[in-house]
Every structure is written in structure tokens, then in C-alpha cells.
Amino acid sequence: MSALSLFAPAKINLGLSVLGIVPSGQPHTGYHALHTLMLPLDVGDTLEVWPADALRLEVRGADLPSDGRNLVYRAARAYLDTAGVEAGAEIVLHKSLPLASGLGGGSSDAASTLLALHRLYPAEVDLPALAARLGADVPFFLTPGAALVQGIGEQITRLxxxxxxxxxxxxxxxxxxxxxxxxxxxxxxxxxxxxxxxxxxxxxxxxxxxxxxxxxxxxxxxxxxxxxxxxxxxxxxxxxxxxxxxxxxxxxxxxxxxxxxxxxxxxxxxxxxxxxxxxxxxxx
CATH class of the missing domain: 3.30.70.890 (GHMP kinase, C-terminal domain)
Structure with a gap:
């Protein structure tokens, strides 16, 4: 099978309010409550994904780990385990975005990984829930388009x-x-x-x-x-x-x-x- 190639867009926050810290006794206690407009851009990273007998990740363009310390690897492992897939995937991540830069690169890469594996190994998996476990920004990238993002990142209203x-x-x-x-x-x-x-x-x-x-x-x-x-x-x-x-x-x-x-x-x-x-x- 030929490789799946997915574009992982950067995002900007068109304004970012931090309302406070979620108080004890409520879901997501201790996390920050957000109110932000997020927009995907036409610049970003690219992933290539093939089915394989095991999970392997290669990163090009940046000095990043290729094991469980990498969010792409963790996203792939989470999907394969949740879907009950015994096979794996060969993933090449082409980094173009700067690291730790406020553009959501890692989160977008993780979301694209989930989408790619869902296409390679279709299964009844709740992708938004899985994405939320990986990081606050990851669910936003599962669906194209601008959005008002609230809560800890899980409340997404497309605009x-x-x-x-x-x-x-x-x-x-x-x-x-x-x-x-x-x-x-x-x-x-x-x-x-x-x-x-x-x-x-x-x-x-x-x-x-x-x-x-x-x-x-x-x-x-x-x-x-x-x-x-x-x-x-x-x-x-x-x-x-x-x-x-x-x-x-x-x-x-x-x-x-x-x-x-x-x-x-x-x-x-x-x-x-x-x-x-x-x-x-x-x-x-």
C-alpha cells in the first residue's frame, strides 16, 4: 500500500483568555479554563504513514525523540491499542514548524497521526476522546476550520x-x-x-x-x-x-x-x- 501523506497545519490563537483554574470538585480540576479563537493555517508539518508489522517513527527536520517521548508516537500507540490492532505503522514526520513555538505543531502532528491510522485501520474509536487524552489542543485539529475553544480545550464550536x-x-x-x-x-x-x-x-x-x-x-x-x-x-x-x-x-x-x-x-x-x-x- 502506498503511503498516506497528511498535512498537519499550524494554528494561531486569535486572542487567548485564561479565565482561571478549574476549582476542586469539578471535572478537570487544576487545569486552566480557556476562551480562545483558534484558526488553522496553510503552513505546517507533513506526515507519511504506512502499515507495518510494528510501530516505528522517524523524524526529519528536527532533533526530536522517536519513541514514547514523542507525541506522534504516543498518539499512534494509543490508537493501535484502543482499536485492538496488532500490527503497527511506519511513520515519517517532516518537521517544518519551530519547536515549542505556540503554533500547536506537536498537537497537530498527533491529530494527523490519529486520522491517518483511522484510515489505515478503521475501528469504532472515539477520536475526540482519544485526542483529549493526548493534549488540550489535539481535538481542535481533528476537524478543519476555525473554532471558539473553551473549557480546557475540549469544548469546540466551529465558526x-x-x-x-x-x-x-x-x-x-x-x-x-x-x-x-x-x-x-x-x-x-x-x-x-x-x-x-x-x-x-x-x-x-x-x-x-x-x-x-x-x-x-x-x-x-x-x-x-x-x-x-x-x-x-x-x-x-x-x-x-x-x-x-x-x-x-x-x-x-x-x-x-x-x-x-x-x-x-x-x-x-x-x-x-x-x-x-x-x-x-x-x-x-
Missing amino acids: NLPSISLVLLNPGTAISAADAYRWLDETAGFTPPLDVGAIRAALAGGQPLPYFNALQAEVLARHPEVAAALGALEAAGLHSPLMSGSGSTCFALARSREQAEAMARRLQTEHPDCWVRAASCSGV
Whole structure:
């Protein structure tokens, strides 16, 4: 059988509110309650998957483990075990996204792994439940499209949003999501829900977006290079710069795909040590 090839898209958080910590006595006690708009992009990683007699993973493009420390491996093992499949799979992960960058690369890779194995070995498996066991962002990537994500990431409401073009800039700093949330906890800097209606209206009108990222202030306080990335995007004439997720990737919106591509080329020349990409999201 020829290999299945799946694109694993990056995501951005078009605003990220952390409402607080789920109190004791409720499901998901101790986790963070979120309110965020998530959009898949047309940049990401790629997976190739074949049926095999055992589970094997190869990673190309990044120095990552290929065993149970890798989320792709864990996703594959979880699906095979849950589906009762005695065979395995040969998986090649082609990494294009920077690591620990707030773009959801690992979560997207894991979701694509579940989808690929479900096609190779169809079975009555609750993929969203399995995805939720792997990580808060993984369920989002099982279905295409923008979404309002709430709870600890398991409450997903698909939304139609206007198409957007943007530029991504990563200064080369890996930031642990666990650290970013811990820094927020230390200040109790929790935030109210996003004004989703206002964000959608601003997108439709090409206006600056009234959004925020609850994790951003504490990350900037410790990583001035992330603040510099936001400044570089704004100086390039892009609007509504924001850090995505727990960082360190920042993004800003362009008036068109052509402007995004032109500004990405300019920023890559001005900041050769950074990872810079033009990207788009269809919004649906």
C-alpha cells in the first residue's frame, strides 16, 4: 500500500483568555479554563504513514525523540491499542514548524497521526476522546476550520470567519507552555472572555482586532526577543500584532496575501536568524 501523506497545519490563537483554574470538585480540576479563537493555517508539518508489522517513527527536520517521548508516537500507540490492532505503522514526520513555538505543531502532528491510522485501520474509536487524552489542543485539529475553544480545550464550536492573511515571526526561542501558564498563575493575571463578536466584526471590516493574549505579558517580561518580534511586525506595516498561544511565535495581519508575502520577505532579510512565514486561513 502506498503511503498516506497528511498535512498537519499550524494554528494561531486569535486572542487567548485564561479565565482561571478549574476549582476542586469539578471535572478537570487544576487545569486552566480557556476562551480562545483558534484558526488553522496553510503552513505546517507533513506526515507519511504506512502499515507495518510494528510501530516505528522517524523524524526529519528536527532533533526530536522517536519513541514514547514523542507525541506522534504516543498518539499512534494509543490508537493501535484502543482499536485492538496488532500490527503497527511506519511513520515519517517532516518537521517544518519551530519547536515549542505556540503554533500547536506537536498537537497537530498527533491529530494527523490519529486520522491517518483511522484510515489505515478503521475501528469504532472515539477520536475526540482519544485526542483529549493526548493534549488540550489535539481535538481542535481533528476537524478543519476555525473554532471558539473553551473549557480546557475540549469544548469546540466551529465558526465561519473572514479569510485572513498574516505574517508569522518566531525569534528562535523555545518557550514551554507549562512555564508560560505557571508565570501567569504566579500573578493570578486571569482575564475575562474574549469579545468574539467584536473580533469577528473587526475582521470583516479590516480593522485592528480588539483581542489580547493572557500569557503575553509574563512571557515578554522574561523574553525581550518576543517583544522585539512584535515590534518588528508592527514596524513592517502589519496590524494587530499578538503572540500566539504560549509563544514564542508572534503574528500580525496583512491587507492581502501579496502584502503578507512581501513583508515576510522583508522581515526575513532584516532578521535572518528568525523563522518568518507568510500564511493564510480561509476562516472556515
